[in-house]
Amino acid sequence: MRIYPEQLNQHLTQKIPSCCLIFGDEALLCLEATEQIQKAAKKQGYLEKLSFSLDGNFDNDLIFGEFQTLSLFSEKKIILLTLTKTNKENTAFIREITPLLHPDILLILQGPKLNNQQMSSVWFKTLEQKGIFVATNLPQAHRFPQWVFQRLKALNLHADKDIIDYLCLHFEGNLLAAKQEFEKLALLYPKQNLTLQQVEQSITTHNHFNLFQWIDSLLAGDQMRSVRILKQLKAEGTELLLLCATLNNEVQKLLKLSYQSQQHSLTQLFNQQQPKLWPAKQQLIRDALTRLNINKLEKMIIQCAEIEISIKVENKDSNWLKLNEITYSFF
Known part of the structure; x- marks a missing residue:
């Protein structure tokens, strides 16, 4: 069963399953989910805890032994396995211990974010059927306000929509900073209805974005967000050449789909892709292709190529302006 981190506490009130999978790209959520499960397990009699990292140097026999050394008087125990890589060696080992x-x-098996192909693999499906899968990924933009609301509520803080939107503006993409700021607000204004003035006085900007969030905002046609992310990426020193190359690659994919969609439906084209795209990503591409025709996409590719050449010859601020011009073509 797949659940989100905010649903975990509710599931832990029941009998804990024999397997908990924690995979995602957000370290804070992964750590919190692991701690929640361990705390609930302790209440249910799992008093011993053993941790192993599957990093290529692990002792297979030692871990096997821990699964097999059970007696009438043994304590219940937690075995925490950290999967550093989902390579053949590690997944083969997981398949071997599953029957045990x-x-x-x-x-508790934790590791990095998995793609669709990995989540469709036999080892993952088998373990998911035996327990729960907590997807600890960074909340998408449309889910982030709910994440903020629930965090404030857990701290006995109350905020209206304007305040939540303000907090989202400052903390999207940086959950650790958000957590720390919310805890500070709880100390400053315990069990209060927060005002915008209180929040403004307390916080500083903590946005943290990556270039893939920038691409997604362009595909979605979210002009304000994409401009804000690009500005932040520039301030953080992100290489212009990297941004331009990533954008060029995405536009080429859109152009290819645009040509192919003249003979096949997008649904057919998505079904043929390997690895398959997430439904959310498919929708972003659909949205983009309703706004962007072939001529516009071809022009973008030419503009990206011109910027890349210009960067290699002389890295001027004017190239950032040119990149801005391309991004405005998405809206």
């Missing part, structure tokens, strides 16, 4: 799962052993 036991009601007196709680396996």
Whole structure:
């Protein structure tokens, strides 16, 4: 069963399954989910905890032994396995230990974000059926306000929509800074209805974005957000050449789909792609192609190529302006 981190506490009030999968790209959510599961497990009698990292140097026999050394008087135990890479060696080992799962052993398997192909693999599907999968990914833009609301509520703080929007503007993409700021607000204004003035006085800007969020905002046609992200990426020293090359690559994909969609539906084209795109990504591409025709996409590719050449010859601020011009073509 797949659940989001905010749903985890509710599931942990029941009997803990023999396997908990925690995979995602957000370290804070991964850490919190692991701690929540361990705390709930302790209340249910899992008093011993063992941790192993599957980093290529792990001792197979030692881990196997921990799954097999159970007796009538053994304590229930938690075995935490950190999967540093989802390579063949590690996944083969996981397949071998899966039949050894036991009601007196709680396996917590954590690791980086998985793609669709990895989540469709036999080892993952088998473990997911035996327990729960907590997807600890960075909340998407449309889910971030709800994440902020729930965090404030857990701290007995109350905020209206304007304040939540203001907090989202400053903390999107940086959950650790958001968590720290919310805890500070709880100390300054315990159990209060927050005002915008209180929040403005307390916080500084903590946005943290990556270039893939920038691309997604362009595809979605969200002009304000894409401009804000690009400005932040520039301030953080992100290489202009990297941004331009990434944009060029995305536009070429759109152009290819635009040509192919003249003979096949987008649904057919998406189904043929390997690895398959997330439904959310498919929708972003659909939205973009409703706004961008072939002529516009071809022009963007030429503009990107011109910027890349210009950067290699002489890196001027004018190239940033040219990149801005291309991004405005998305709206």
